[in-house]
Amino acid sequence: MSDIKLFRIASGAVTELAGTTDTVEKSVQVLFEKNLESLLGVRFLATEYTTTHGGRIDTLGLDENGCPVILEYKRASNENVINQGLFYLDWLMDHRKDFQWLVMEKLGKAAADGVDWSAPRLICIAGDFNRYDDHAVKQMQRNIELIRYRRFGPELLMLDLVAATSTKGVFIDTKGSVPDGGAGGGNKYKTIGTVLQELDPGLLDRFEALRAYLMALGDDVHETTLRFYIAFKRIKNFACVEFRPSTGKILMFVKVDPSTVQLEPGFTRDVSNLGHFGTGDLEITLSKAEDLEKAKPLIELSYGAS
Structure with a gap:
């Protein structure tokens, strides 16, 4: 699905910049976590967050709408980060108090009180996705985004929203x-x-x-x-x-x-x-x-x- 090309124009000549992705997943994770709000509008909460069943969520955050965000980074072309992320998303919905305590510790009481559970998100980051990933996401009634990244030299980073789905149901609490x-x-x-x-x-x-x-x-x-x-x-x-x-x-x-x-x-x-x-x-x-x-x-x- 990679179809993005970037060119440098200098002195009337056009030179293509070769896009690369990091082979070491941790470096990508560190880059995003240090710049999460600038890149995605998400405030950073935790890295490698350990769940009660022994799993580890790559990155936890809180988005600009006050909704919980799980970020998972794809290490290999055959890794299914979508299913893995959905597993963690379900765990998070069952452990809301744990998440809100984390928000309180990192961002304060006002942010913790304002957590909006109506639209929790899963963001999957990878050097590329295939057509099966795109198709799978479109079948799921969850808030999922597939974001592809590319580096162009040491100073340029590209983000491409490959696919996204959002829940269509309206949130109505019991008291209105x-x-x-x-x-x-x-x-x-x-x-x-x-x-x-x-x-x-x-x-x-x-x-x-x-x-x-x-x-x-x-x-x-x-x-x-x-x-x-x-x-x-x-x-x-x-x-x-x-x-x-x-x-x-x-x-x-x-x-x-x-x-x-x-x-x-x-x-x-x-x-x-x-x-x-x-x-x-x-x-x-x-x-x-x-x-x-x-x-x-x-x-x-x-x-x-x-």
Whole structure:
């Protein structure tokens, strides 16, 4: 499945750079763990984490949505890291308290309280994958990503999202709301599953138009439903969507520097210093169908940066 080529252009001549992968798996693991947040938007928690059944998870992390992440690195072409990672993912779901204690030790109580178990992820890293890996992932209703890496000389690293699947089911907790653990005290937030049931036909139609546009941006886009919002991502989030049924509005947060755009009251807002669900410093309010056209250039900027 390797089809990426990189060329250097100098003095009118074109020279192909030979892509390589490390034969020693540990060096790849160390590289990713030292730069996990920059590369994948995942905060590092632990390496070679020992499970209660004697297994060892290569890398544990917490993503930008607060979801647990397991990373497994493929050592050999015939190694089945997907099945191995799914085994560890099931173990993790049965040992949530152990994971949350780890988060508390590494990142603090606020991060531990905010762990979102609605969309745990498995990321498999390899020099290459075959068509059977791609096919297998597409049959599984789990959040799995296959990421291929290549080195081009000592200074260039390429990441290629080969395949990704996301759970499509909506998370609905038994009470339909979750206590606010922040400064707000006793407030409650409705889960996204509850909110979606409250959307009127017009608001639902506008969301479907937005979703269709986001998903059509590229084959590498996938959608993940979390507790309080819906994330659209490539390797990292590029759009997070919430709803305000009472006012008929869709709120979308994108990764665009607010200082680089002309803010329009009622349409765009700088939320870099305001708490909100999801990721992104620019809030876009979609109040009517025509707002999607205005938002498209900003969405494309965020997509390109993700």
